[in-house]
Amino acid sequence: MAFRVSQLAVGGFDHNFSYLVVADNRDALLVDPTGDVEVIRRAVEEAMPLTPRYILLTHGHLDHTQALGEALCFFPAEIASHPSHPDAGRIRLRNRQQLPFGDAAVEALFTPGHSRDSVCYRLTDDSALFTGDVLFIGCVGFCRSKEMFQSLQDVILPLSDRLTVYSGHDYGPIPSRALGEEKRLNPYLNCHSLEEFKLQLQHLD
Ligand SMILES: [Fe+2]
Secondary structure, three states, X not given: OOEEEEEEEEEOOOOEEEEEEEEOOOEEEEEOOOOOHHHHHHHHHHHOOOEEEEEEXXXXXXXXXXXXXXXXXXXOOEEEEOOOOOOOOOEEOOOOOEEEEOOEEEEEEEOOOOOOOOEEEEEOOOXXXXXXXXXXXXXXXXXXXXXXXXXXHHHHOOOOOOOEEEEOEXXXXXXXXXXXXXXXXXXHHOOOOHXXXXXXXXXXX
């Protein structure tokens, strides 16, 4: 296995998830360090030795960056995000930019809708997709309907069924699921027009 993904239930504002990903060559990255920083610290310590490469931010909402400053103390890595993210660091990503990671890469997919700076991150071996508040298991995040519909249709749906979806909150019936299953079961991925999508959004609570 090329990458090991740890899904960390960090509490936070609302059942948040942070993630630690470690590659075979010990390259490591964090996604959205937030909530209980001790949970993240423990996961990092248990995975040692590792080389902190990136901290990937999915978007600028405070509930996804709460532990960023503390995480940088024990995980000194470059911050990568959409250029307009309020905590943007040295790596200001372009859409579809790939960052070398392990023996593959991580690809930034711009997916506006929940926020203008929303980015999903794909491990290019198609093992994992980190979706922040764009896509939850069985649901989507609050959004501007037109942008979100476009992002789902043009960016998310064409991706490989094999990807495991890892979202920013534990809102679904299970904590993660294959994108192929999401395409089958998530009603927001089964809308064939913007009008249909807007009607479906009325069920969002
Ligand atoms: Fe958010």
